[in-house]
Amino acid sequence: MDSNQAGKQHSLMGSEAASERTLYPYVTGSSVVALKFKDGILMAADMGGSYGSTLRYKSVERLKPAGKHSLLGASGEISDFQEILRYLDELILYDNMWDDGNSLGPKEVHNYLTRVMYNRRNKFDPLWNSLVLGGVKNGQKYLGMVSMIGVNFEDNHVTTGFGNHLARPILRDEWHENLSYEDGVKLLEKCMRVLLYRDRSAINKLQIAKITEEGVTISPPYALKTFWGFSAFENPTVGAEGSW
Template structure:
């Protein structure tokens, strides 16, 4: 890039810009100035990103939630993105981070499920196997210095057992009865722990849904990269279900009384 303002607006001269101002005989045999310009390029930072995913255990299964926003930096660019993805008949994953990397993860999981189906050996991959597979994929990409820029929550229900676990771009894994990614791990996680821990085996689906809805509403108030349009997924013995988009009821009139906002000075 030419950093000198007096040159801005000048029509591009590809020959000079690429090969320099050498005599024509030398230019014909010269290569590009950057010897690594055609090399393999790895993503250094996510561009279009999703924020928090929330998940909790309740009496009959697992519940997850994620909003429908994919931000282009600070711009709320895409407002109809589904960040919850069913995998087979027993698992749902939710993703925060780079959305193109999440699309890649969806594609490899879909290929994995096709391969598993065509094997026809009487075995089905459950949430524990899906989580272990993702952990190996994420750690393998990280080891090649080309990570998938995502934080993933894997929830599932198989053989009467609930499963909820986390994996991120470093291959870090852990399990808990409440999980959150992104800003939700700071703001929503304390709310989830207070409401759920110790009640995992008695919490009804309606109670779990109210907890999730309230946490999503708080995140919309506090997280500048969130949206009040979100989806809730449940995974029970009956299989995975992802709801249509719904909206949080919000109230902003209180802001008129804050100093530095509106007419207050």
């Protein structure tokens, strides 16, 4: 094999290895839970960043405003979320440059994110996130999600990750259309507490964000009151003969 062929082969192998390394998530965040309440949208996420199965980072903010009317939450790969925020900054800057008195609403931002995620999925180079997008514009509340392969929908309450299994049933039972801000926060805290008990990637340091016609408010980090004296926690294998 001559040097040119060897160089080409090395180049091909190098590019393949480089692309392969980007296909696996490294630092990830767990579930996002969001719901509509009487005046707007509430969204909750903890601040843990897991390096594999190790809870490495404890102050990762996963709730961010997106323009004037939208709020974005993300689970999954943190660096991919940062890339998505960069895309949104460029989109909103371009929209503002028109200076026509209009601004992107949550439905437009959600549609844009859906196209981005599906486009990257078709290139076999997905952005490894599940996104929740909520907002209020002209009195209309909007809440939707999009997965890493572009699956998307709107609903009165949405979740990502383990929240789909553990929090969504609670929301189906207890959510109603005229939920007050205080009751909405209590419902989100109940969901986050269940996730903390059952999801190994969850930590007891969370933020709750609110978006209304007046804008976005993101709470400082705080911890939930918990109780670990349940009998199932103290003796988890009772009645399970032969288990660990």
